[in-house]
Amino acid sequence: MTLRPAAAALAVLASALLPQDSRAADVPESLTGIDLRREHAARRAALAAALPEDSIAVVVAVRSDPSGVFAPRQEEDYRWLTGVDEAEGVLLLSSPPAKGRPHREVLLLPPRSPRGEVWVGKRLYPGPEAEAATGLAETADLGKAVEVLAERMKGARKVVVPRAGRAGEHADRLFGDLLRERRAKVQDLESLTGPLRMVKSAEEVARIRRASVLSAEGHRRAMAAARPGMPEYAVQAVFEEACREGGCRRQAYDSIVGSGPNSCVLHYSRNRRVLEEGDLVLVDAGGEFLGYATDVTRTWPVAATFTAEQAAVYDAVLEAQAAGAAAAKPGATFLDVEAACRKVLKDRGFEAGWLHGPCHWVGLAVHDPNGPPTTPLRPGCVFTIEPGAYFPAKSLGIRIEDTFLMREDGSLDCLSKDAPKARAEIEALRAAALSGDRK
Secondary structure (H helix, E strand, O other), X not given: OOXXXXXXXXXXXHHHHOOOOOOOOOOOOOOOOOOHHHHXXXXXXXXXHHOOOOEEEXXXXXXXXXXXXXXXXXXXXXXXXXXXXXXXXXXXXXXXXXXXXXXXXXXXXXXXXXXXXXXXXXXXXXXXXXXXXXXXXXXXXXXXXXXXXXXXXXXXXXXXXXXXXXXXXXXXXXXXXXXXXXXXXXXXXXXXXXXXXXXXXXXXXXXXXXXXXXXXXXXXXXXXXXXXXXXXXHHHHHHHHHHHHHXXXXXXXXXXXXXXXXXXXXXXXXXXXXXXXXXXXXXXXOEEEOOEOOOXXXXXXXXXXXXXXXXXXXXXXXXXXXXXXXXXXXXXXXXXXXXXXHHHHHHOOOHHHOOOOOOOEOXXXXXXXXXXXXXXXXXXXXXXEOOEEEEHHHOEEEEOEEEEEEOOOOOEEEOOOOOOOOHHHHHHHHHHHHHHHHX
């Protein structure tokens, strides 16, 4: 193929500007030293085995930002199954044609674009390089995605495809006309991948642990840095700087820094109020490390100590979390954890401040879709315990949240344990910070 002059010039420019492998100096993807291609292949095999007979799964990557300004976050199922953190792509995965036979899979990627590489750098494109990098035996041109899916749908009884959210919209944009034309029976992809993602591998645990450790350091720094007169977003900046320094490219969710009355707003996001003496500050924030989330909340006083009333509620919420952790056994459910948490607050006279459930799954998403609250806990799952009590009339809201791993023996490993939580430790940290200002 002969390139037109402009395209040829761009190809030369790209070769000059980009090293042979512009990703060679990236942060290592594996924290445990495993070959991630094998782990991703095992996940694809698990999904293929879970597919209905004679069906095909469609897994879409995130769309590119048309403006080229924002780096969009990869769609979770696509990343979980391929390990590819690049926009634009589709994985097609067919159920095995017969028992004992391998499934069929193909990764559809955009063709190479020298012009595009000038703007966004080198990326994977169809061919041997992508197949070696991902471990997939077959790649093809994304421009032929509809044609390829149409061919593979022949004889298929069902198509498993994202049905909701950004991924659902993108899948419908790509394949909706074909599916409607064929009157295909469809099933939501998340109904299969959510449960498969519940038990985390050693690599996944290592990433969540790293995100939790960095977030714990962020909470410690935020507690030490806060002063009366400081805006909430400045506390947020201290927290997020610690995450970035340690290797979190982004936050797992928008950081919540709610002081005074804002501590009672569950998903407060403005972060503009100025901290005042006597306030409590509720910081619900967690970093994301190599695609994996954590979720950590701490509540602390702007002053050197909690007031007597604040301390009474804080101690009750902390005791409730401990009771919830004790109830989190293999086979128990989030409902059992909630009952244990609520009993403590009721016994302490603060049940009126209960506003939300205390648990959710954590993984690639900060609210991983691993199952409803009735799903039994099992070794390898990761989840939060986050009781809270909120009294808006008093501008008093307290939530304490940690991310936990259930070990193989059924015990819990608090991944975010390094974030100060004991009231005495928090008060000592705040007192030391404020006393330094007076010297």
